[in-house]
Amino acid sequence: MKSEIYVVSHKQTRMPEGKIYYPLQVGPAKETFKGYLRDNTGDNIADRNQNYSELTAQYWVAHNRQADVKGLVHYRRLFSDGGSHFFATVDQKYNHVMNEKQLTKLMDKYDMILPRKRNYYIETSWSHYEHIHHIKDMETTRKVLEEKYPDYVPYFDKCVQRTSAHMFNMFIAKSAIFDEYTDWLMDVLFEVEKRTDITGYTPYEQRIYGFISELLMDVWVEKNEINYTEVPVMFMGKQHWVKKITSFLMRKIKGNPNKDEK
Template identity: 65%
Template sequence: MKAEIYVVSHKIAKMPQDKMYFPLQVGQEKENFPGFLRDNTGDNISEKNENYCELTAQYWAAKNRTADVKGLVHYRRLFSNGKKNFFSTIDKKFADVMTSRTMENLLSQHDMILPTKRNYYIETSWSQYAHAHHEKDLEITRQVIEEKFPNYLTAFDKWTQQKAVHKFNMFIAKAQIFDEYTFWLIDVLEEVEKRTDISDYSAYEKRIFGFLSEILIDVWVEANKVDYIEIPVMFMGSQHWLKKITNFLIRKVRGKANMK
């Protein structure tokens, strides 16, 4: 089984050593990072990286790479070998990164690997997006799906009302599934892009299509009845855990305030 898992990065960073991982450089940096593939070659939408985030890498992989299995992860977020080890050291986490052997075993039984769901508890996927971004983006996305992909509307309405969803734009799948999902996703988002004025958005808000895709992956998986398994994601950064917990609690308090 030929597998290529693309580790998206905009800077030189430590990478997993298993042969299935391929560092993939995104962004407008002129320097080519040693040992990295780039998403600005072949058939690409690299110039949209500011707004599409890691999706420019996903599109490039679907259009330009041939493999039995394709996947998308990040230099800061990687799938584990199935363990929850949030408080491990960085070295321990890298030792526990998913291996090709684990991946092959999982995909011999399922068609896709997704991150363990993130649970918002006090709000839905729709309300979380509305609080963190611009609600009109979701409204336009729903209009596009209703008009162009009506068979997906039921799944869209279902998953935007869920409190536990798959995040991070991370997945590993059999190549046909990877490619078909990617082409559908970009088709939806490019139509949303035509109808959305983001000229007054902040730099963060201009990552709109990367944020929307975190909602759309569940829609596509549901509508196409894809058999998947969830695996924990490890955050590979060095952010202090007290700070992370504090920020998490602040977000929850703000969410409750916004719901009143």
Template identity: 60%
Template sequence: MSYEIYVVSHKKTRMPDGDIYLPVQVGPAEENFQGFVRDNTGDNIASKNPNYCELTVQYWAWKNRNVDVKGIVHYRRLFSNGKKMLFASPEKKFQNVLDEKKLGEIMKNHDVILPKKRNYFIETLWSHYIHSHKTEGLVALRDVIAEKYPDYLEKFDEVTSRTKAHMFNMIIAKSPIFDEYSKWLFEVLGEVEKRVDISDYSSYEARIYGFLSELLMDVWIEKNNINYYELPVMFMEKQDIIKKLGIFIGRKLGLVTEV
């Protein structure tokens, strides 16, 4: 079985070891980073990276790569081999990144690997989104599903009423599943794109389709009864926990809308 896990990055930075990882450069930089491929080759939507974030690499992988298993991770967030590694050093974390042996064992019995669910505790995914982003995109997304994909509406409402979800747009999947999910995802987001004017959005809010897509993964996975396995996600850079907590509380009070 052949594997490619695409590590999305807009800058030159350390990448995980192992032949299963393929660094993919996104963004407008003229320099081609050594050891990276770019998402602006073949059939691509690389120019939409400011709006679609890491999804430009998902689109590129869907349209251009031919392997048995495809995956999307970020340079700052990687799947571990099973340990949480929450307070470990970056070096320790890199030593415990998901490797080919562990990946092969998981894929023998599962079709998809997802991050462990993120819990927002005091609010639903719907309320978290409207406290964090402009509301019109979320409303348009639900309208599109209701009109174009009504079989998914009940599941969409169920998922967005929860406090937990698989976030970060991180997924490793057998290629037929990766490609089918991608086809549906980009069809849905393409319809939303026709309905929402983002011309006056800040650079943060312009990342709308990357934000919205995080709400759609569980909708598609559960509606299609996909067999998945969860792994912890390791954040590979230093985190300011106090700052993050302040932003979280500020959003709930309506004092913070962007980061």
């Protein structure tokens, strides 16, 4: 079984070891980093990276690579060997990255690997999006699903009202599933893009389609009854938890100052 996990990065940085890992460069840099593949070759949407984030890499993998198993992870977030290793140093975490043997064992039993769900506890995925982004864009997404994929709408409504979701646009799957999900996702997002005006959005908000896609993963997985398992994700760097928690609570109290007026 040939497995290829693509580690998406916009800069040259440390990569996990092992022949299953392929550094994949995204973004506008003119030079190609040594040892990296790049998402601006072949069939690609690399020029949309500012708005699609790591999805330009996902599209490239689906349309340009051949393997039995394909995966997408980030240089700062990697699947572990099964443990959380929350208090480990970064160097220690690199010793606990999922290896080929562990991956093969999981893929013998499952069709997809997802991160453990992120739980927001005090708000739903819909309200969380509303507090950070422009909720009209999620409303547009639902409208597109109504028109193009009506069978998915009940799953969408159910998923966005939960307080947890599989986030980060990280997953590993058998090739046919990886490609099928990617084609469906892009079909939805390209239509949303046609109907969306992002004039006045901050650079962060302009990453709109990467954010929307995080909430579409569970919709597709549940509608298609994908046999998946969850694996912990390790953050390969310092996390400023006090700042993150404070920011989360302030958005909950005050809301997003940039959100759309009703």
